[in-house]
Amino acid sequence: MRRISILSLSLCLPTSSFATTxxxxxxxxxxFNSIQQAIDASSNGDTILVYSGIYFEAIxxxxxxxxxxxxxxxxxxxxxxxxxxxxxxxxxxxxxxSSISGFRITGGTGNMFTDPIFGPxxxxxxxxxxxxxxxxxxxxxxxxxxxGGGAIFVYYCAPTITNCTIRDNEAEGHGGGxxxxxxANVTITDTTFENxxxxxxxxxxxxxxxxxxxxxxxxxxxxTLNVGGGxxxxxxxxxxxxxxxxxxxxxxxxxxxxxxxxxxxxxGDTGGPCYPTFTDCLFSSNTVNGDGGGMSVAYRCxxxxxxxxxxxxxxxxxxxxxxxxxxxxxLYPSNADVQNCIFENxxxxxxxxxxxxxxSDPTFNSIVVTSNVATPSGGGLNFFESTDAQLIxxxxxxxxxxxxxxxxxxxxxxxxxxxxxxxxxxxxxxxxVDVTDILAAVDSWGPCLGCTEDIDGNxxVDVTDxxxxxxxxxxxx
Numbered sequence: 001m002r003r004i005s006i007l008s009l010s011l012c013l014p015t016s017s018f019a020t021t022x023x024x025x026x027x028x029x030x031x032f033n034s035i036q037q038a039i040d041a042s043s044n045g046d047t048i049l050v051y052s053g054i055y056f057e058a059i060x061x062x063x064x065x066x067x068x069x070x071x072x073x074x075x076x077x078x079x080x081x082x083x084x085x086x087x088x089x090x091x092x093x094x095x096x097x098s099s100i101s102g103f104r105i106t107g108g109t110g111n112m113f114t115d116p117i118f119g120p121x122x123x124x125x126x127x128x129x130x131x132x133x134x135x136x137x138x139x140x141x142x143x144x145x146x147x148g149g150g151a152i153f154v155y156y157c158a159p160t161i162t163n164c165t166i167r168d169n170e171a172e173g174h175g176g177g178x179x180x181x182x183x184a185n186v187t188i189t190d191t192t193f194e195n196x197x198x199x200x201x202x203x204x205x206x207x208x209x210x211x212x213x214x215x216x217x218x219x220x221x222x223x224t225l226n227v228g229g230g231x232x233x234x235x236x237x238x239x240x241x242x243x244x245x246x247x248x249x250x251x252x253x254x255x256x257x258x259x260x261x262x263x264x265x266x267x268g269d270t271g272g273p274c275y276p277t278f279t280d281c282l283f284s285s286n287t288v289n290g291d292g293g294g295m296s297v298a299y300r301c302x303x304x305x306x307x308x309x310x311x312x313x314x315x316x317x318x319x320x321x322x323x324x325x326x327x328x329x330x331l332y333p334s335n336a337d338v339q340n341c342i343f344e345n346x347x348x349x350x351x352x353x354x355x356x357x358x359x360s361d362p363t364f365n366s367i368v369v370t371s372n373v374a375t376p377s378g379g380g381l382n383f384f385e386s387t388d389a390q391l392i393x394x395x396x397x398x399x400x401x402x403x404x405x406x407x408x409x410x411x412x413x414x415x416x417x418x419x420x421x422x423x424x425x426x427x428x429x430x431x432x433v434d435v436t437d438i439l440a441a442v443d444s445w446g447p448c449l450g451c452t453e454d455i456d457g458n459x460x461v462d463v464t465d466x467x468x469x470x471x472x473x474x475x476x477x
Contacts, residue, residue, distance in 0.1 A: 124153025
């Protein structure tokens with residue numbers, strides 16, 4: 001009787017579904033020799049392992065919740081050169097359970113979409129995400145070319161991209177690396193954008209309500225012909241950047257271009273406002289023909305910049321580090337909120353070696369502006385018809401020619417001097433004793449004859465020097 005009861009119970013239980021692991025090898029020593037064949041045969045929850053090789057095909061996940069895994073991006077390539085399309089397509093409501101990892105993705109030319117301004121075009125040379133939010137990890141996406149999103153196109157979805165390298169891609173229109181538009185709230189972490197090219201947004205374009213998140217990302221040597229060498233942001237988009245580096249990006253061709261590192265363009269009533277945030281970011285050695293070597297903020301944009309460093313950037317016109325500009329009628333001001341940032345060794349051919357403000361009302365609180373150069377005036381800061389712009393608790397020193405040009409609102413606590421006053425503990429002589437000085441001391445720990453980190457001059461960087469740094473914390477007076 002007991003056996004019957006157990007048997008009856010077992011018959012009432014649902015049948016279990018077991019995931020399958022499929023293998024792909026281009027030499028035919030696996031379940032399939034084509035990745036797409038394996039996708040077509042798979043079911044939700046399956047894993048497809050792809051052995052090293054070059055797979056000349058284009059693949060479509062077809063809405064399946066599967067994991068497609070290459071051995072590594074250095075040895076496993078999907079080459080779409082034989083297909084007039086994107087190399088990888090997600091367009092059937094895929095979510096985070098649809099994932100691709102460990103591939104080099106190259107040779108793609110994109111799928112068709114409709115751009116809100118330019119009409120029918122092709123996007124996503126490497127990867128195309130339309131209303132799909134897959135997981136993309138550990139991939140190298142390079143050598144793709146299309147109109148929008150040389151490497152990746154993201155439309156109305158929220159994919160996750162982690163630990164990828166996006167390089168040597170080209171877009172005739174927007175986003176040499178990524179074109180994200182219309183609620184494309186992509187999350188990108190530990191990813192490098194290098195040597196990508198586009199007409200707008202050499203590395204990335206965020207367009208139309210795109211609130212993307214970038215963490216620990218690097219934008220290196222990307223090029224735009226018009227605006228945003230590293231990143232171009234516009235049309236009510238509010239991306240968030242944390243601990244990102246923008247280095248050696250450039251704007252070329254257009255003499256009135258803007259934003260060597262980043263361009264934020266609201267566009268007045270037709271495009272703004274934009275409220276991007278940049279925290280703990282570095283803007284270094286970016287160049288522009290027009291305004292804003294490190295960053296340009298134009299026409300109804302209110303970015304927040306916290307603990308950022310602008311160094312060695314150059315503008316062919318104004319704002320070597322940062323330019324905040326608007327229309328002559330002051331209808332669409334660019335009111336950046338800049339806190340605890342450093343502007344050092346930037347240059348501009350015209351005004352504002354460190355910062356240029358035109359017809360806008362930004363707030364600068366606890367910033368350091370030093371060793372910047374502008375040819376006629378305003379080596380540190382230049383204010384043009386921006387009397388409501390505020391400068392508070394800041395140090396402006398050692399710039400040429402002149403420290404500040406133009407009228408602004410002095411919020412008090414500012415130190416403005418032609419010569420920077422050095423203080424104990426300021427090892428890099430930037431006018432502020434902060435965590436940078438502590439890190440410098442730690443890096444030089446031990447015997448260190450003649451180095452600036454040996455503050456007490458006893459030939460050793462030790463705890464005494466750290467105590468001196470902590471004891472002089474803050475802005476030099």
